[in-house]
Amino acid sequence: MANLNLTVNRRRKITNGIMTTLTAACAVFAVIVLLSIIFYIAARGTAALNFQFLVDTPKPVGEGGGIGNAILGSAIMTILASAIGLPIGIAAGVYLAELGNGWYGKIIRFVADTLIGVPSIIIGIFVYATFVMPMGRQSGLAGAVALALIMIPIVARTTEEMIRLVPVSMREAALALGAPQWRVSWDIVLPAASAGIATGAILAIARITGETAPLLFTALNSRFYNFYLDQPMASLTVQIFNYATGPFEVEHQMAWAATLILVGLILLINILVRFLTKKRF
Amino acid sequence: MPQTGAAGDKIFRLILLSAATILLLIIVGILLMMVQNALPSIERFGLGFLTGREWKAAQNEFGALPFIYGTIVSSIIAVVLAVPLSLGIAIFLVEQASPKIARPISFLIELLAAIPSVVYGLWAIFVLAPFVRNHLGVFLQNYFGWLPIFQGRLTGIGMFTAGLVMALMILPIVTAVVRDVLETVPQAQREAALALGATQWETTRVVLGNAASGIAGAIVLGLGRAIGETMAVTMVIGNSPRISASLFEPANTIASLLAANFAEATDEIYLSALIEMGLVLFLVTFIVNALAKLLIIGVTNRANNTRRA
Numbered sequence: 001m002a003n004l005n006l007t008v009n010r011r012r013k014i015t016n017g018i019m020t021t022l023t024a025a026c027a028v029f030a031v032i033v034l035l036s037i038i039f040y041i042a043a044r045g046t047a048a049l050n051f052q053f054l055v056d057t058p059k060p061v062g063e064g065g066g067i068g069n070a071i072l073g074s075a076i077m078t079i080l081a082s083a084i085g086l087p088i089g090i091a092a093g094v095y096l097a098e099l100g101n102g103w104y105g106k107i108i109r110f111v112a113d114t115l116i117g118v119p120s121i122i123i124g125i126f127v128y129a130t131f132v133m134p135m136g137r138q139s140g141l142a143g144a145v146a147l148a149l150i151m152i153p154i155v156a157r158t159t160e161e162m163i164r165l166v167p168v169s170m171r172e173a174a175l176a177l178g179a180p181q182w183r184v185s186w187d188i189v190l191p192a193a194s195a196g197i198a199t200g201a202i203l204a205i206a207r208i209t210g211e212t213a214p215l216l217f218t219a220l221n222s223r224f225y226n227f228y229l230d231q232p233m234a235s236l237t238v239q240i241f242n243y244a245t246g247p248f249e250v251e252h253q254m255a256w257a258a259t260l261i262l263v264g265l266i267l268l269i270n271i272l273v274r275f276l277t278k279k280r281f
Numbered sequence: 282m283p284q285t286g287a288a289g290d291k292i293f294r295l296i297l298l299s300a301a302t303i304l305l306l307i308i309v310g311i312l313l314m315m316v317q318n319a320l321p322s323i324e325r326f327g328l329g330f331l332t333g334r335e336w337k338a339a340q341n342e343f344g345a346l347p348f349i350y351g352t353i354v355s356s357i358i359a360v361v362l363a364v365p366l367s368l369g370i371a372i373f374l375v376e377q378a379s380p381k382i383a384r385p386i387s388f389l390i391e392l393l394a395a396i397p398s399v400v401y402g403l404w405a406i407f408v409l410a411p412f413v414r415n416h417l418g419v420f421l422q423n424y425f426g427w428l429p430i431f432q433g434r435l436t437g438i439g440m441f442t443a444g445l446v447m448a449l450m451i452l453p454i455v456t457a458v459v460r461d462v463l464e465t466v467p468q469a470q471r472e473a474a475l476a477l478g479a480t481q482w483e484t485t486r487v488v489l490g491n492a493a494s495g496i497a498g499a500i501v502l503g504l505g506r507a508i509g510e511t512m513a514v515t516m517v518i519g520n521s522p523r524i525s526a527s528l529f530e531p532a533n534t535i536a537s538l539l540a541a542n543f544a545e546a547t548d549e550i551y552l553s554a555l556i557e558m559g560l561v562l563f564l565v566t567f568i569v570n571a572l573a574k575l576l577i578i579g580v581t582n583r584a585n586n587t588r589r590a
Contacts, residue, residue, distance in 0.1 A: 016480035020377055026369025027378075027386050030452060034393050037404055044407075091300030099297060108301045110574070111308050117502075117570035118311070118563065119509025121539050125559045126311045128543070129318055149307055156304065182293030210397025213511040213536075217544045237399050244403045245516060252407065259400050270395045274388060 038267070045260025048253035054261075058223050058239070061248050067258045069225045070239040073140065076227075077219060077235060078209050080144035085151035085208075086201055092152065093159025093197070098185055100160070109160075115153035123149050124214035132218060140226070140233030143219025147208040154207065158200030162193040199277050206269040210262065212237035236262050311563065319557035321550055330557060336522040338542070343554040345561065347522045351440065351532040352562075355514065356507040358444025358528070363452045364500055370452075371459035376471075376485050387460070394453035402516030405446040410437035410517055413445070418529060433527035436519075441528040443518040443537075447507045455503040462495030462580050463488060498576030505569035509562065511536040535562045 056066025096109055127146040132138055166189050174184040190197075212235075220232040221242065236258055243255035322330065326343060333344020370390065374383045414437030421431045466488045474484040489496065519531020520541050535558050546552040 012480050012483070016482040019482040019485075023369040023373040023377060026366050027373045027390075030366065030370055030393070030456075031386060031389050033449065034389055037396065040404065040408060041400070088300050088303055091297050092304055095297035095301040099294065100301070105301075108304055110571075111304050113574055114567060114570055115304065115308055117505050117509070117566055117573075118308075119511060119536055119566055121509070121511045121536050122311065122315075122559055122563050122566075125539065125543065125556060126314055129314045129556070130310070152307070153304060156301075180287070180290050182289045185293065206395065210395075210400070212397065212399040213540055216540055220544070237397060240403060241399050241512065241516070244399070244406060255403055259403055263396060263400055266395055266397065267392060270392060 038263070041256065041259055041263055044253075044256035046257075048257035049260060053254070053257055057225060058234075061246075061250055065254070067236060067239055067254070067261070069222065070234040070236045070258070071261070072225060073219070073222065073234040074209060074236040076229075077140055077144040077147060077215075077233060078205060080141070080229070081147035081151060081208055082201075082205055084144065085148035085204075086155060088148075089152040089155025089204070090159050090197060090201070092156035094163060094185060094190070096156060096160040097163035098181075098189070109157075112153040112156050116157065119213070120146075120150055120211055121213040121216075124217055127214065127218045135230070137230075138218060138220035138232045139230045140219055141229040143215045143233055143235065144229075146214035146218045147211060150211060150214060151204050151208050154204045155201055158204070159193075159197050162196030162200060163189060165196065166192045195277065199273055202269060202273055206266045210237060210266055212241055216241075315556055315560040315563060319553055319560045322553035322557040325550065326554070330554070331561070334524065338546075338548075338551050341548075341550055343551075345535075345558060347524050348533055348535045348538050348558060349561070350524050351518070352508055352534040352536070352565075354528070355440055355444045355447060355518065355532070355534055356504055358441065359447035359451055359507040359510075360500060360504050362445065362448035363455055363503060366448075367452055367455035367459055367499070367503070368496070370456045371463055372485055372489075374456075374460050375463040376488065377481070390453050390456055393449070394457075398450070398510065398512035399516075401446050401450055402513035405442060405513055405517045409446055410442050413437045413442050413529075429526040430528045433525070433529050435529050436531075438517055438519045438531055439527075439529050440518060440525075440532040443514045443532070443534070444528070446513045446517060447510050450510060450513060451503040451506045454506055455499050458499035458502055458577065459492075459496055462492045462499060462577070465495070465580055466491045492580065494576050495580035498573045498580070501569055501576060502573035505566050505573060508569065509536055509566050510534075511540050515540045535559075 052064065053066040054071065055068040056064060057069045058067075059065030092108070092112070096105055096112070099105065100108060123146050127142050127149065131142040131145055135142070170188055170192060171184055174188045175181075179187070215235050215238050219235055219238070221238050222232045222234040224234075226233055240255050240258045240262065243251040243258065246252070246255075322343065326333070330343060331345050331349065333342070334346050335342050335344045336347060370386075374387055378386070414435055418431075418435040418437065418441070422435065425431050470487060470491055471484050474487045479487070514534055515537035518533055518537055520533050520537060521531035522533055522538075523530070525532065539555060539559055539562070543552075543555055546555050
């Protein structure tokens with residue numbers, strides 16, 4: 001009997017050792033994959049990166065060319081999308097946190113979560129049907145609207161979460177002093193949650209900077225520097241897609257260099273936000 | 282000055298209510314727009330659209346089956362590969378690692394989610410596809426070549442590579458949700474198991490049983506993301522409207538079809554057929570996401586009732 005117990009216990013210990021090692025191995029594997037992707041982008045990207053590449057426009061294969069107009073296009077559309085999406089998203093988030101405990105709030109919260117899960121290519125088709133078809137052509141404006149639509153539900157949900165972190169006692173103190181509800185929200189609650197809301201907003205901006213699918217048929221692409229919002233507009237992501245799927249090695253090199261710029265920017269934003277908010281480190 | 286407060290309150294509420302209503306309008310707008318634009322195709326092809334196996338745009342012949350098949354199979358590959366890995370990572374982060382190790386690893390895995398889809402696609406074309414062609418695929422054909430799913434020509438471009446890259450892309454969200462779910466399991470459960478003499482792994486199994494519905498939710502959520510994955514897939518799946526037994530053959534998914542063909546669809550019925558595919562994709566992701574939310578919500582509600590000790 002004692003002998004049997006000993007074997008069972010040994011088996012339990014061995015199982016424990018194997019399983020706990022396996023779970024640790026899973027974590028190590030994921031981290032290695034991430035680091036290898038980043039190092040690969042850095043190695044391939046720096047090879048083709050130079051100043052001319054950052055300011056030139058795309059040229060026929062063999063004549064060089066660059067991503068200057070794509071960087072500008074991405075910047076314009078991201079800024080415009082943020083100008084549309086952030087106020088709406090933050091206001092919707094304030095609604096959910098402050099007034100959203102009834103049935104309508106529940107519906108809106110469900111809709112926001114559902115929208116976050118809707119594939120971004122569907123948003124692209126929606127904007128194509130509602131903006132591009134009536135206007136008769138693809139445009140930077142349509143691209144920015146598509147990005148804004150992706151941004152709104154994300155910003156709304158993070159804003160709600162951040163506002164819910166503000167202690168109830170702060171509200172009660174302000175209300176007890178006779179402040180109306182909107183002054184409490186605007187002057188007390190929002191400033192208290194502002195750092196968190198800003199973090200959410202910045203991460204949402206980083207997210208839409210990397211979006212490709214919703215731009216494919218809304219902003220399309222352009223070979224030129226373009227400041228007109230009613231014209232097709234280049235973007236870093238669509239340019240990477242075109243270079244990556246092109247037949248020539250020169251194009252692939254440019255795809256890696258453009259990716260280095262894009263991923264570098266996005267990872268930098270994510271890391272900075274994490275360090276500044278000190279939420280995780 | 283109660284009047285100004287009341288008026289201000291009204292205006293403030295109205296602004297917030299309008300912003301929140303925009304979210305509702307977006308989703309209703311998407312649904313109406315898609316149904317309206319898909320109508321010509323729905324009327325012309327009926328249910329045969331969903332079961333048709335031929336997709337020849339030039340001859341106005343549209344059958345959705347190869348794309349539905351490709352979407353389902355590639356998503357299953359992604360989920361099957363990503364879920365065990367995500368579970369392992371989440372268990373390691375919550376049950377085993379000290380916060381000093383768990384936090385940076387958690388952060389690095391969240392960074393995986395920050396990398397854009399098109400970048401995964403680029404990486405998949407030039408790193409993952411050659412790896413499948415020269416190593417992983419050869420290995421699978423050598424040892425499991427008797428299975429029909431691993432037979433056929435090995436180009437590195439096809440369903441299998443697409444499933445691999447999708448697995449990597451849904452890994453962060455599945456891991457994050459499982460991690461959150463495990464954290465809601467009351468500490469007392471672990472203490473009780475340990476006090477009875479359970480090993481760490483046996484304790485983890487108790488915790489997993491307790492978190493089962495939340496974990497199911499995380500898996501379904503990952504499935505939803507995989508179904509909608511577009512850019513990376515379209516870059517490595519080979520964009521071929523065929524149903525093949527072999528996973529190494531080129532295939533296509535609904536999202537990838539839309540990305541590759543929508544811009545060139547000038548014909549009205551072609552555009553309508555593509556939008557009907559989009560409608561199918563939208564409805565499927567909607568249902569899958571709603572299901573995931575229901576599964577996860579039960580767990581978070583419990584967490585609110587019984588806070589961690």
